[in-house]
Amino acid sequence: MSTIDDAPSSDFSNQNISIEDVSVDNLTLSAISPRYRKINIGITLGVSLFICAIVLILDLDIFMTMPEVFSKASVFVYAIVLPIGVLSALYHFFADPLIKYAVREQDVHLQSGLFFRTIVSQPILRIQHIELKRGPIERKAGLASLQVFSAGGISHTFEIPGLEYEKAVSLRKFIIDHKDLSLDE
Amino acid sequence: MSDQIDINTLDVQDENERELAQQIASDEWLRVSPIAIAYFFFKTLYFLIFNVLIYMLPVFAFNLNKLKEHPVEFGLGALGLMSLVLIGSVIKYFFYFYRLSADRVEIRQGMIQKSHMDLPFGKIQNVKIIQPFYYRFSNYSIIELDTAGSAKQEANIVAIQLPLAESFKQKVQANVTDVSATPQDASKDVSDSHAQSSEKSSFHTQETLLNRRSIKDLIIHGVTNNRVWIFLGAAAPFYEPISQNLDSVLTAVGLDISSYLNYEQQSLGIFLLHVLSLVMIIMLLIVIFSIIGAIFVFFDYRLSKSGERYIRRSGLLTKHEVSMKCSRIQRVVQQQDWLDILIGRVNLRFEQNSAGAYQGDQASQMTSANKLIVPSVTPTEADALSQDAFAFQTISSLEYQRISPRYILRLFLFPCSPFVLLAAVFAIYQATILSYLLGFIVIVMLCLSCVLAWYRWGYYEDEDFIYIRKGFLGRDFIAFPIDKVQQTKITQTPFMRKGQLATLRIVLASGGMVVPYLPEEQVKATVDKLLLRVEKNKPAWM
Numbered sequence: 001m002s003t004i005d006d007a008p009s010s011d012f013s014n015q016n017i018s019i020e021d022v023s024v025d026n027l028t029l030s031a032i033s034p035r036y037r038k039i040n041i042g043i044t045l046g047v048s049l050f051i052c053a054i055v056l057i058l059d060l061d062i063f064m065t066m067p068e069v070f071s072k073a074s075v076f077v078y079a080i081v082l083p084i085g086v087l088s089a090l091y092h093f094f095a096d097p098l099i100k101y102a103v104r105e106q107d108v109h110l111q112s113g114l115f116f117r118t119i120v121s122q123p124i125l126r127i128q129h130i131e132l133k134r135g136p137i138e139r140k141a142g143l144a145s146l147q148v149f150s151a152g153g154i155s156h157t158f159e160i161p162g163l164e165y166e167k168a169v170s171l172r173k174f175i176i177d178h179k180d181l182s183l184d185e
Numbered sequence: 186m187s188d189q190i191d192i193n194t195l196d197v198q199d200e201n202e203r204e205l206a207q208q209i210a211s212d213e214w215l216r217v218s219p220i221a222i223a224y225f226f227f228k229t230l231y232f233l234i235f236n237v238l239i240y241m242l243p244v245f246a247f248n249l250n251k252l253k254e255h256p257v258e259f260g261l262g263a264l265g266l267m268s269l270v271l272i273g274s275v276i277k278y279f280f281y282f283y284r285l286s287a288d289r290v291e292i293r294q295g296m297i298q299k300s301h302m303d304l305p306f307g308k309i310q311n312v313k314i315i316q317p318f319y320y321r322f323s324n325y326s327i328i329e330l331d332t333a334g335s336a337k338q339e340a341n342i343v344a345i346q347l348p349l350a351e352s353f354k355q356k357v358q359a360n361v362t363d364v365s366a367t368p369q370d371a372s373k374d375v376s377d378s379h380a381q382s383s384e385k386s387s388f389h390t391q392e393t394l395l396n397r398r399s400i401k402d403l404i405i406h407g408v409t410n411n412r413v414w415i416f417l418g419a420a421a422p423f424y425e426p427i428s429q430n431l432d433s434v435l436t437a438v439g440l441d442i443s444s445y446l447n448y449e450q451q452s453l454g455i456f457l458l459h460v461l462s463l464v465m466i467i468m469l470l471i472v473i474f475s476i477i478g479a480i481f482v483f484f485d486y487r488l489s490k491s492g493e494r495y496i497r498r499s500g501l502l503t504k505h506e507v508s509m510k511c512s513r514i515q516r517v518v519q520q521q522d523w524l525d526i527l528i529g530r531v532n533l534r535f536e537q538n539s540a541g542a543y544q545g546d547q548a549s550q551m552t553s554a555n556k557l558i559v560p561s562v563t564p565t566e567a568d569a570l571s572q573d574a575f576a577f578q579t580i581s582s583l584e585y586q587r588i589s590p591r592y593i594l595r596l597f598l599f600p601c602s603p604f605v606l607l608a609a610v611f612a613i614y615q616a617t618i619l620s621y622l623l624g625f626i627v628i629v630m631l632c633l634s635c636v637l638a639w640y641r642w643g644y645y646e647d648e649d650f651i652y653i654r655k656g657f658l659g660r661d662f663i664a665f666p667i668d669k670v671q672q673t674k675i676t677q678t679p680f681m682r683k684g685q686l687a688t689l690r691i692v693l694a695s696g697g698m699v700v701p702y703l704p705e706e707q708v709k710a711t712v713d714k715l716l717l718r719v720e721k722n723k724p725a726w727m
Contacts, residue, residue: 023713024675106720117682120674121712123719126726128308128332129340132301139299151333151538151726152671152692172303182288182307183723 024119027109029100035141036162037096041089043137048085052078101160103171106180108148110160122158125180126150130172134165144168148175201352205285214282214293221281221344223319224327225274233270283342285353290330292340304340308332312354316347326350330357333538333694333727391491395570396559398486398499406483406561407476409524410532483560490573495535497557509557513537513727515695516665517571519564519580523658531567531581533559535574536695538727555695571664577650580662585643585654588702591684592642595702596635605631644700646711651691653700668724669693673712677705691715694726 058066059074095114102109107123131147138144144165148158163171175181208215245252252259276296284291289305311331320326326347330340345353398406406412444450445459484501496508518534525531535557559570568579597605605628612624634657643654653663672692681687687708688701718724 023709024716025709025713107716113676116676116678118674118676119712120672121716122672123670123716125720125723126671129305130303132303134299136297149332150671150692151694152697153694156672156692156697158672176289176303176305180720180723181305 024109024121027102027104027111027119029102029109029111031097032099032101032160032162033141033143033164034097035143036099037092039137039141039143039162040092040096044085044089044092048081051081096162099161103174108158108160108171108175110158120158122148122150123180124175124178125183126152127175127181130175132168132172146171201348204349205352205356209285209287212284212286214284216282217278217342217344218323218325218346219278219344220320220323220325222271222274222278224317224343225277226271227317227319229270229273230267233266281343290340290342292342302340304330304332306357309357312357314347314350314354320344324348328353392489392496393491394487394489395495395573396486396488396562396566398483398560398562400480400484402561403479403483403486404476405528405530406532407479408472409522409528409530409561410475410479411471412475412478412482479560486560488557488559488570495557495574497559507557509535509537510727511574512725514557514574515669515693515726516663516698517574517577517580519567519571519662519664521656521659521661525561525659529563530561531564533562533567533570538694575650575664575666577664578647578652580652580664583643583645583652585645585652586703588639588642588644588700589684589686589704590639591681591686592702593635593639595680596638597632601631601635642700642702644703651711653698655700663698665691665693667715667718668722669726670715670719671726673715675708675712681705 055074055077059071091114095112098114098117099110099112101111106125107121109119109121111117111119128149128151131149133145133147134143142165143162145159145161146163146168150156150158160168160171277294280294280296280299282293284293288307289303290309291304292302294300309330309332313329313331314326315329316326324347325344328342328345328350330342332340342350342353446456446463451459481501482505483499486499487497489496489498493511494508495511496506498504498506514535514537516536518536520532520534521530537555537557559567562570564581568577568581571577571580608624608627608631612620614620638657641654641656641660643652645652645654649668650664650666653661655661655663670691671694674690674692676688676690677686681702684702685705686702687705688699689703689708689711690697690699692698
């Protein structure tokens with residue numbers, strides 16, 4: 001049994017478990033912020049409504065007269081954009097709460113997916129560098145995404161989205177302070 | 186500049202080190218010099234020119250006359266664009282901070298999309314100090330930091346005083362054990378004479394020859410592997426004269442293509458025969474060119490081992506020498522096309538870290554240092570060479586575990602079913618014996634393909650290594666040490682959940698690999714085993 005003395009806080013699960021009986025089957029998972037789902041649904045619906053609104057305004061010939069074809073084409077735009085918006089909002093509604101992460105002494109995990117259920121496991125030993133990313137909307141909501149890069153390359157970047165900022169910061173600290181980070185090449 | 190303490194510009198080692206120590210001790214976010222605005226400006230400009238404007242050249246060309254008529258407007262537009270870029274650069278500068286601490290660099294940047302990067306010194310593989318032309322007249326430089334995970338990532342300190350950068354480099358390199366041997370450095374072109382002399386000297390340093398390829402092997406390689414692109418790439422400058430003169434050349438040798446392929450003057454049978462023979466001639470040409478390509482790149486191929494390094498030398502005109510440290514090899518791939526399987530040959534590849542991989546044409550990929558290729562060896566040679574690199578079992582003759590037959594059904598449903606449906610609809614719509622026959626053949630072929638793709642999949646795992654077999658008409662054997670694992674992933678679709686199956690993905694520094702439709706329990710146990718091995722023994726991956 002080994003413990004981490006300098007574990008930053010109780011923000012994340014970091015149990016004292018013997019390394020011999022760890023399994024990805026019984027991870028203690030924590031949910032990401034519920035605000036992440038709200039933001040995603042908001043953005044998806046907002047963007048599709050915005051596109052439709054622009055087409056509608058053009059269609060109503062308020063600023064300029066559009067050719068005949070345009071009003072026919074605009075129907076297709078609504079018929080495509082709106083359902084896609086609604087469907088992806090629905091997807092976020094069901095899929096986002098399934099995004100969960102786990103932090104153990106030696107590795108971090110991310111479980112996600114509504115149809116394609118995945119668990120990605122990243123040993124801390126193999127982490128090359130870390131980046132905390134925050135867009136304007138995420139900042140407003142107090143969220144951040146934590147990206148962890150391994151030598152596996154950009155396409156295999158391990159990312160936990162929608163973390164509460166404080167949690168993201170302490171998780172970053174946990175990884176940065178991890179003794180393995182100075183071990184591996 | 187306000188945050189930085191002015192130091193004497195004399196290159197005094199102590200002073201720089203003290204300055205660096207001060208920056209580290211202060212633990213404060215520092216701003217770079219305002220000269221960084223120039224860096225951001227030129228970088229954005231460079232991006233605009235090579236990623237946006239270059240594609241708009243045709244638009245400009247078409248409207249050249251209009252541009253000539255309105256030079257003022259055009260000039261103002263360009264000026265406006267430049268000012269926007271400049272404003273953007275100033276903003277970037279104001280939002281760019283870095284912080285040095287005893288064991289890592291942090292970089293914080295971005296106004297809208299904010300990012301905060303943490304780079305431990307221990308993970309930095311290479312430090313480059315760059316002084317672009319617009320920094321020449323100042324005492325500033327850019328520090329470019331490479332980690333294995335940051336091939337395309339920005340990890341630069343964009344404007345730092347040159348002497349300070351030098352001390353920084355020294356400090357970081359003290360942490361880095363093996364900086365000189367980055368994959369890019371390992372490849373070099375050597376001139377003929379140089380190769381000979383180095384060859385002589387290297388035999389003195391106990392270099393053992395592991396494999397040679399004869400011209401016969403290279404001809405086999407050219408036939409079984411399409412290396413025609415090497416030849417076509419080299420012939421590119423001559424395309425235009427060739428195509429211009431092709432017709433007259435053919436007529437001169439007595440072949441009048443247009444009458445040869447005249448559909449109206451010939452019966453269908455003769456016409457088809459003509460088309461067929463033309464196709465054959467073209468195929469023959471392709472094979473010949475492919476052989477020439479193979480000889481071009483692999484002529485006088487020699488693979489040798491010197492201490493802990495593999496060295497590969499080959500090339501007809503340009504001699505290429507690629508060396509690869511054994512410990513950097515991530516995985517071994519034995520690749521066989523269907524023709525290779527028939528005649529019993531294997532292309533063997535040792536692959537290392539792919540971050541920063543060459544994205545060149547085929548010829549440069551063949552000679553790239555990331556993949557060390559041994560062309561068209563026999564299976565026995567391939568197994569022996571693989572076992573020279575790692576303590577593998579005999580890769581080609583293992584009892585591979587088959588993946589679940591459910592995979593056949595999955596392949597049939599996607600991506601095959603639309604084509605099956607199409608073939609069926611076509612057959613029923615035409616309603617002739619021929620159409621039924623054709624539809625039947627297509628559907629049977631599709632089903633057989635699904636079965637064949639499933640049949641190729643195989644998985645084998647022993648104490649230290651994992652072996653994967655996959656393919657379709659050809660087949661690949663992939664083998665790698667568990668110690669090299671970077672990341673794992675388990676994926677499960679609802680369809681797989683029903684059969685208690687899962688897809689395993691293992692990421693190495695040379696890229697990711699997938700084995701689909703293995704038993705769920707087994708996949709989880711394997712992932713646990715891999716994580717345990719890596720986390721407990723903490724093996725180095727290079």
